[in-house]
Amino acid sequence: MHGLTWEWRLNFHFRRYRFGALLHAIFLLGFGVSPVLHADETQAVLQSDRALLLAFKNSGRETLASLLDSNFNWINSKGVRLTRNQVLADLPAVANSDMQPEARVYGSSAIVRANRASMNVLRVWIRRGPAWRLIHYQEVLQVPKSELPPVDPGSIKCENPCETIPFQPETPSEKEAVVSWQGVMKAISGNDADAYSRLIADEFTATDTHHDHPYAKPDRIAQITKQKIAGTRSVPPALLSAQMVDFGDTVMMIAHEQRQNAKAFFNTRMWVNRDGRWQMLFSFNTRIE
Numbered sequence: 001m002h003g004l005t006w007e008w009r010l011n012f013h014f015r016r017y018r019f020g021a022l023l024h025a026i027f028l029l030g031f032g033v034s035p036v037l038h039a040d041e042t043q044a045v046l047q048s049d050r051a052l053l054l055a056f057k058n059s060g061r062e063t064l065a066s067l068l069d070s071n072f073n074w075i076n077s078k079g080v081r082l083t084r085n086q087v088l089a090d091l092p093a094v095a096n097s098d099m100q101p102e103a104r105v106y107g108s109s110a111i112v113r114a115n116r117a118s119m120n121v122l123r124v125w126i127r128r129g130p131a132w133r134l135i136h137y138q139e140v141l142q143v144p145k146s147e148l149p150p151v152d153p154g155s156i157k158c159e160n161p162c163e164t165i166p167f168q169p170e171t172p173s174e175k176e177a178v179v180s181w182q183g184v185m186k187a188i189s190g191n192d193a194d195a196y197s198r199l200i201a202d203e204f205t206a207t208d209t210h211h212d213h214p215y216a217k218p219d220r221i222a223q224i225t226k227q228k229i230a231g232t233r234s235v236p237p238a239l240l241s242a243q244m245v246d247f248g249d250t251v252m253m254i255a256h257e258q259r260q261n262a263k264a265f266f267n268t269r270m271w272v273n274r275d276g277r278w279q280m281l282f283s284f285n286t287r288i289e
Helices: 006-030 035-057 061-067 084-089 172-189 193-198 217-230
Strands: 068-075 081-083 102-106 109-113 119-128 131-141 200-208 238-246 250-258 264-274 277-287
Touching: 035 061, 035 102, 035 109, 035 119, 035 131, 061 068, 061 084, 068 084, 081 084, 119 264, 119 277, 131 250, 131 264, 131 277, 172 193, 172 238, 172 250, 172 264, 172 277, 193 200, 193 217, 200 217
Parallel strands: 068 131, 200 277
Antiparallel strands: 068 081, 102 109, 109 119, 119 131, 238 250, 250 264, 264 277
16 A cells, blocks of 8 residues: 555545444344344333332332233242232332342343342343333342252152153243253253253353352352262252243243242243253242241
């Protein structure tokens, strides 16, 4: 480019930059990734979430009726489960309602969290047309000190939920999510960290009543590895009943589960279809007191 004027060079580099930016934008749109649209959706969810909290604070039942989905569930920290009609009839208190929540959008669903100290709050939103509706609310109050894990089951085989469950998923996505979940349960029972890792999203968190803090994906992998080295294993809790919701991009399950010689609990999980397989986004476990 010797002998060319600085104006020509500047114009050349500017056109090259614009072309590169255009290709980048086409790439993002082609793969359904739009930072601006994603940010807009997140703000829309948070706006609806703020309206929800204000309506609970002011006993605004009409507003709440417009924000709560027809399939709405509420599970408090004691494991008491309420329907939409029960919530509207006698408004319960919202835990951690005075803090700024975190939101993450997955297509037509969104996860909102408001965690402080030992109280963890989960709110799952679903997009119905242009509006966002709250479909699930759940609290987990974690213990001050993590409880001891269940006694090693020895040669006891994991039948339910690893092989069979007393529940029939309906949609193809629900069926695939259940297969993925059973793969996770088999991996836990067999101390297979590699199989577990493949079916768990990188942003995964596990929040359980019997632990003193939420666990991330690396924490769970470390637990499985430690058990394998020690020659011990655990059998996942049996499924008693379940309810599933197919959001399209994600699938949610509210499972009623029971460990041997322990109290039952509600465990809500969500999966996202990513990299050609269904990966678990979270496990939110409230013990029924």
